[in-house]
Amino acid sequence: MRLSSSQFRGLLGGAAAERADLLLVTNAVRLVNSVGDSLPGMILEQYDRHYVLHLLSPDWRMFRREIEGFVRERGGKYLIVKERQGAASSRPEDIHEEEWISEAPSVTTVRERGLQFEVDLKDGLNTGLxxxxxxxxxxxxxxxxxxxxxxxxxxxxxxxxxxxxxxxxxxxxxxxxxxxxxxxxxxxxxxxxxxxxxxxxxxxxxxxxxxxxxxxxxxxxxxxxxxxxxxxxxxxxxxxxxxxxxxxxxxxxxxxxxxxxxxxxxxxxxxxxxxxxxxxxxxxxxxxxxxxxxxxxxxxxxxxxxxxxxxxxxxxxx
Ligand SMILES: C[S@@+](CC[C@H](N)C(=O)[O-])C[C@H]1O[C@@H](n2cnc3c(N)ncnc32)[C@H](O)[C@@H]1O
The missing domain is CATH 3.40.50.150 (Vaccinia Virus protein VP39)
Incomplete structure (x- = not known):
């Protein structure tokens, strides 16, 4: 089923609302987990004001405006997209990266239960945490x-x-x-x-x-x-x-x-x-x-x- 813009926004908002409790103990959370949030092939993570979007299917690109708007409404300053080319490869050369919002450097610090951790959203598939x-x-x-x-x-x-x-x-x-x-x-x-x-x-x-x-x-x-x-x-x-x-x-x-x-x-x-x-x-x-x-x-x-x-x-x- 093809989603309308407002249906897509509804799913994004709903997924984020499900994580509200978690956001009290950390500002690093997975906001969308693909099929688990009824958005198959899309993974969105928040690291304080930095976001990374993993696209396992290019179809979600059609909602770029909605995704950028969602991130900006939450105060996002950085958004990078990582898309696997072809099979589910995780080799760096098979990952296409694209910064959609770059008002801050890719490195930032997040907190988890009172502790701090450095993350870099532009360093391969993993961020550091x-x-x-x-x-x-x-x-x-x-x-x-x-x-x-x-x-x-x-x-x-x-x-x-x-x-x-x-x-x-x-x-x-x-x-x-x-x-x-x-x-x-x-x-x-x-x-x-x-x-x-x-x-x-x-x-x-x-x-x-x-x-x-x-x-x-x-x-x-x-x-x-x-x-x-x-x-x-x-x-x-x-x-x-x-x-x-x-x-x-x-x-x-x-x-x-x-x-x-x-x-x-x-x-x-x-x-x-x-x-x-x-x-x-x-x-x-x-x-x-x-x-x-x-x-x-x-x-x-x-x-x-x-x-x-x-x-x-x-x-x-x-
Ligand atoms: C799955 S990650 C571990 C994640 C970590 N437990 C965490 O929660 O943050 C695997 C790590 O193993 C390291 N590694 C790979 N081969 C290794 C080896 N033979 N001996 C020690 N470390 C190795 C990699 O550099 C990588 O940092």
Whole structure:
């Protein structure tokens, strides 16, 4: 069914109204989540006065005037459109970018539960803060007081910032990319958190886990959020093939009574499959409870499109 201009505006306004509660604790939210908001192929995110529009279908371009008007009415100063060319590729060269409003630079700062994070809307598909992990950040932060945390595959260290602010004894953020760790350092500075000795480690997470075990380092809480596919020192990492090995190594440095968040955004992975991978490792006999987790409340319809999926477990161990 082809929407009229006013029907389209109604759907946009309705989707934003659904997020009103969330906007009290953060100014970084997904305002439209494709089929979940009856706008299939359209994703709109707000980062304070900055907006990013992902078009999985070019048809929505016909509502450019309405979208720009909606963003301006909310005080928007920056709006960038990202459209995938052809298949659902996420390679930078396959993403067409177009600034529709550019009254501010692409970099800004957002707040989430009293903490601040730098985002850049013109740096590939990701902005620097994964909105879908918001509730999971809070869940992890709630139990780190006085404990040592390993944030493996840390990206820009948003879990690390939340954990330090919540009173973790120490946090080690490990990522292979120097650039994202530097962004992590800026996030620490924004929140006036003074980094500890091993706070930012540029290293392959698998190698890091092996080294930590050798040196007798243990953690009370571990965040394990690898990309679906990545290259590392010994070859390539693929969730389906390599997750058990990664989980086994993480168990070996997890304290008694420790907890882990294990997650993947591989769209083809169900909770049953991920649970099977986790339980396949010998150390899994230590698991006391496994709680399935997904994307936060501003991702209705999560799992119905590859761009909106997150399969995770919160694992409490003996
Ligand atoms: C899905 S993101 C993690 C998101 C992060 N947990 C968050 O919530 O912000 C995956 C990260 O893994 C990093 N990465 C990829 N391969 C890696 C490896 N072999 N060792 C360590 N980090 C790696 C990437 O640089 C990227 O920052």
């Amino acid at each position: 994964f909105l879908d992990m918001r509730a999971n950040r809070s869940r992890v932060a709630a139990l780190v007081r006085g404990r040592r945390v390993l944030n493996a595959f840390s990206y820009t260290c948003s879990f690390g910032v939340h954990c330090r602010a919540a009173g973790a004894e120490a946090v080690e953020n490990v990522d292979i990319s120097r650039k994202v760790l530097e962004r992590g350092e800026r996030n620490y500075a924004l929140n006036e958190i003074i980094p500890g000795e091993h706070e930012f480690v540029r290293m392959d997470s698998l190698e890091y886990l092996a080294m930590a075990r050798k040196k007798g380092r243990r953690f009370g809480v571990i965040v394990l959020d690898p990309p679906s596919f990545a290259r590392h020192a010994q070859g390539t990492f693929r969730v389906k093939k390599d997750m058990p090995h990664l989980v086994e190594k993480a168990f070996q440095v997890l304290d008694f009574n420790g907890a882990m968040l294990i997650s993947t955004n591989l769209s083809a992975m169900t909770h049953d499959q991920l649970e099977g991978l986790i339980r396949s490792v010998p150390e899994a006999k230590r698991i006391r409870t496994m709680t399935p987790l997904g994307q936060d409340q501003d991702f209705p319809g999560s799992g119905r499109i590859p761009e909106s999926c997150l399969t995770a477990f919160f694992v409490q161990c003996d």
